[in-house]
Amino acid sequence: MSAFTLSRRVSQAGFSPNAAASQRAKQLKAQGRDILDLTIGEPDFETPDHIKAAAVQALANGDTRYTPTLGTAALRAAISAKLARENQLNFPPAQIAVGNGAKQVIFNAFAATLDPGHEVIIPAPFYPSFPEMVSLNDGKPVIVPTRAEDGFKLTRASLEAAITPRTRWLVINSPSNPSGAVYGRDDLLMLAEVLRAHPQVLLLLDEVYEHILFTDTPPPHFLHVAQDLVERVLVVNGVSKTYAMTGWRVGYGAGPAALIQAMGVIQVQSTSGASSISQAAAVTALGGDQSFVKERTAAYRARRNILVKGLTAIEGIELQPPEGGLFVFSSCKGLLGKSTPDGKKIATDEDFVEYLLESAGVAGIAGSGYGLPGHFRLSIAASTESVSVASARIADAVARLS
Numbered sequence: 413m414s415a416f417t418l419s420r421r422v423s424q425a426g427f428s429p430n431a432a433a434s435q436r437a438k439q440l441k442a443q444g445r446d447i448l449d450l451t452i453g454e455p456d457f458e459t460p461d462h463i464k465a466a467a468v469q470a471l472a473n474g475d476t477r478y479t480p481t482l483g484t485a486a487l488r489a490a491i492s493a494k495l496a497r498e499n500q501l502n503f504p505p506a507q508i509a510v511g512n513g514a515k516q517v518i519f520n521a522f523a524a525t526l527d528p529g530h531e532v533i534i535p536a537p538f539y540p541s542f543p544e545m546v547s548l549n550d551g552k553p554v555i556v557p558t559r560a561e562d563g564f565k566l567t568r569a570s571l572e573a574a575i576t577p578r579t580r581w582l583v584i585n586s587p588s589n590p591s592g593a594v595y596g597r598d599d600l601l602m603l604a605e606v607l608r609a610h611p612q613v614l615l616l617l618d619e620v621y622e623h624i625l626f627t628d629t630p631p632p633h634f635l636h637v638a639q640d641l642v643e644r645v646l647v648v649n650g651v652s653k654t655y656a657m658t659g660w661r662v663g664y665g666a667g668p669a670a671l672i673q674a675m676g677v678i679q680v681q682s683t684s685g686a687s688s689i690s691q692a693a694a695v696t697a698l699g700g701d702q703s704f705v706k707e708r709t710a711a712y713r714a715r716r717n718i719l720v721k722g723l724t725a726i727e728g729i730e731l732q733p734p735e736g737g738l739f740v741f742s743s744c745k746g747l748l749g750k751s752t753p754d755g756k757k758i759a760t761d762e763d764f765v766e767y768l769l770e771s772a773g774v775a776g777i778a779g780s781g782y783g784l785p786g787h788f789r790l791s792i793a794a795s796t797e798s799v800s801v802a803s804a805r806i807a808d809a810v811a812r813l814s
């Protein structure tokens with residue numbers, strides 16, 4: 413018997429489909445299997461040298477002490493300048509919170525605002541941490557499925573039907589992990605109209621894939637179509653994806669001063685400020701040379717095109733080409749009910765993903781983990797060659813189903 417009992421929070425927490433699938437792929441690789449790992453949304457590029465150099469310089473300068481809880485003055489100023497320059501948004505440093513990744517910022521926002529019974533609307537497919545973070549903070553995730561026909565975006569009817577007097581937040585992640593959906597002007601206008609009728613609802617915009625965009629013109633920012641709602645919006649972003657800095661753990665939120673202060677109350681009692689060295693590096697990331705961002709997005713786009721073309725040609729697989737983000741999210745519903753060469757039935761998306769792993773050595777993640785069964789997610793944050801070979805191997809594996 414265990415010497416302790418787990419808290420209700422932890423006992424009810426779900427698993428991370430990303431972590432489980434990526435661990436499995438790593439285990440098989442370690443056993444010598446030839447596995448193409450398309451599970452994780454982590455840029456395969458290195459953090460650029462000039463950003464690393466800023467961290468080395470920070471160390472040499474003795475920049476090794478606690479920082480203010482909500483971030484160094486230099487980083488909050490750099491974020492404020494980034495939001496003004498790239499997004500034409502006006503958030504002074506006092507309205508900016510720096511956390512250990514966008515994840516902590518989102519967690520703190522929920523911890524600072526949710527009481528038992530509060531609901532948070534999360535469109536599916538979703539980033540699995542959203543509902544888990546809501547539950548861990550005593551809120552109730554309200555999952556609203558979206559359809560491929562609607563570009564995996566909320567419709568007015570589905571959003572209106574989900575809102576209740578207890579709704580506290582709506583979470584929009586655009587470009588989306590996992591679907592690649594990007595909310596355009598009309599979608600944003602619709603969200604704004606619905607939200608205006610429900611003043612109890614705050615809007616969390618997760619923009620971590622902002623720069624990994626495959627459309628020719630970026631959509632307007634929500635706050636440009638609904639500046640009147642600025643007091644109800646938390647903009648969340650970070651350096652993990654754009655600057656290939658996943659391990660540095662720096663993310664940020666920009667929003668109403670009272671919310672930011674409340675998030676600081678949570679953070680000061682959990683982690684205090686993010687790493688001093690990482691914050692110094694993030695100042696350089698946000699304010700320094702940006703040319704590599706476009707180059708890397710072009711590489712992601714090329715891989716996305718390879719995968720979209722390859723998968724679209726496979727009978728039984730259907731997809732909406734992603735407009736942004738690091739993933740291709742496809743339906744495998746047309747393959748359910750088929751049998752593998754050794755007689756196993758493919759009854760679910762999980763069976764299909766397992767089959768791809770075992771028979772083709774391609775590791776992806778089942779859509780069930782993102783709240784949308786019958787689908788699977790493949791990452792384009794892997795080398796162009798891996799993506800290309802994976803596509804051919806999947807075609808071959810599907811052809812062997814009967």
Ligand SMILES: Cc1ncc(COP(=O)(O)O)c(C=O)c1O
Binds near residue numbers: 516539589662
């Ligand atoms: C939608 C979304 N938000 C947030 C994060 C976490 O970002 P960070 O590394 O800044 O915590 C991820 C990472 O996969 C993500 O996909």
